[in-house]
Amino acid sequence: MTQARTLFIRPTSGWRSIDLAELWAYRELLYIFAWRDLKVRYRQTLLGAIWVMGQPLVTMLIFTLLFNRVAKLRSGTDVPYPVFVLGGILIWNFVSGSIGKTGNSLLGASYLISKVYFPRLAIPLSAVVSDIVDFAIAALLLIPMMIWYGVTPGPEILLSPFVVLLGGVMALGIGLWIAALNIEYRDVRVVIPWILQVAMYATPVVYPLSALPERYRKLAMLNPMSGVVEAFRATLFGTPVLIGPLVWSIVFAMLVVFGGAFYFRRVERRFADIL
């Protein structure tokens, strides 16, 4: 890893740049962190990939039974409810899982932070990267499901990776804030899973945005995850998408990721002293 020939170590204060150049210099470390996480995850759990797919599959079955059969929720289009809800579960699990993992990533890597220098941003970043791989594996589940229910994707499916990326950026942004707050305030990690759980029902995962009454729909559109989930399903199933929520999601993701990165950089100098 190339480092400047001369290194100046001085106290710094206040805001500082994200230093993408240094992050780029350490890209191999970022890649290795993600690789390690994946390797360990798939080695420890005997059934590896099957587990990653099994979880959304079971959730889909339960949600279909509960929300479709019992609560009579519909997909709002001609897409069968199980496929519809699977699309929602996959993207939601990816984003909320990444938020949780990035949020806890620093605490999990405290033994590294106190022993060796590297750009601290590599830790939350690698958490999201490894989650994208998990998501890609879980998303394979869509293929047999869509064939079974006869849902043919249109050309929009080519846009789905961009939606996933948007979800990843948003998760990283929120995760960065949580990770940094987590170091100083240990109760943050207790609240986050609860918030995420509640947030899922406030997001059009088990229902389409169009199923909401007018006044609640406006409110739901303020939820930055609405745009991501709706857009992801739109790219898969060719369902109509509202541009407003999607634009808001993009704006929100950008704000939260840049704000998060700057806040993270601002407080990271204290990490080693606090941990």
Added chain:
Amino acid sequence: MSTPSVVIDNVSKRFRIGAMRPDYATLRERIAGAFRFRKEDPETREIWALRDVSFQIEQGEALGLIGHNGAGKSTLLKILSRITEPTSGEAILHGRVASLLEVGTGFHPELTGRENIFLNGAILGMTRAEIRKNFDAIVAFAEIEKFLDTPVKRYSSGMYVRLAFAVAAHLTPEILLIDEVLAVGDIEFQRRCLGRMNEVARSGRTVVFVSHNLASIETLCRKAVLLAGGRVVEYGPAQEVIVRYLAARTATARMDLSAVERDGEGKARILSVELFDRDATAAIDVVEFRRPFRVRIGYEVHERLPNASFGLALLGRDGSRLFLSETYEVGRVFDLETGPASIDVAVVNPNVLPGVYHLELWISDAPGVSWTDHVRMVGNIEVVVGADTSRSIATLTSGMRGPMFVDTEWSAPRVR
């Protein structure tokens, strides 16, 4: 050869003690606190781990950093490694820096030896190309060819350390910072590591080396810096600094009580705490792993205590109690007259792993109810791996273990 490779200029580092008490560090309390009147937390104290440290290291020089526990050696290495920032001052390092503050940083037990070489190498700052280039040499140095594809959790502790050191030994930075890593592994391996580090120093690289093993500092380093209380007290040829250090050793075996957490009503006060070997024949400043030691508590009684009991607990770095012992529990209660006195407590089997520990001490007049005097987080007792430890206890310092080391006997039940 007279260009300085490392310039340390008035570096100071302040820590706040008490501000991070775990019960305070919740967002809920912080938010609640914002609505109260601003009140300084009385428990917050500042400690200067380093104070105006200045010295230079020439290029290609090996410098030993010695000093008692809490003298600031590790803090200085952490600043030079960019793990933590100085509070003031500046350090300039010319060249690529690698630091080795621990053997096997980031090793993952589930991954194989091969995978860990790449992981650890990357964490220490090597590129994949560099690791690949040195891969065979690393494996040969560690002597683990046969177990390359075995998860390291199945490694013996000796193999684990050999592998970890082998990766580090193949770092090729211009400046290498090393903290007490040779204290692991068997003697033969230690000798090989020393040889390897000698090579590194000879090849024109700058080495900063912290160790309790004065013999290895003497062989490896031409110059040394002696730190005490965060300040440089001696800088010069290694031998002279070591002599000075040894002379000062007994004088400072007494622990500093000026900044500890203290409470209690104060009918008696703990005034001094000193560390001795088991038979109180010599004052010590580090405790060898599994070697008994003695704590001498000097105190003064201001008001007669007819029913006094003494207590001691060993605390981990985070302040958690590892064990405690109280005199009244073993039926010893004292009738203390006013005036100064002292009491000894021998810790007979301190089965804690190498690391830094603190003491908690108290005098109680109503045992189990209240404290007459109570001090926490006293001293920095460093438990180190002794030179004569025959057992391969290399991984004792890895983060994978709990705090204790307990003798166990394994056997297969006899089949009848």
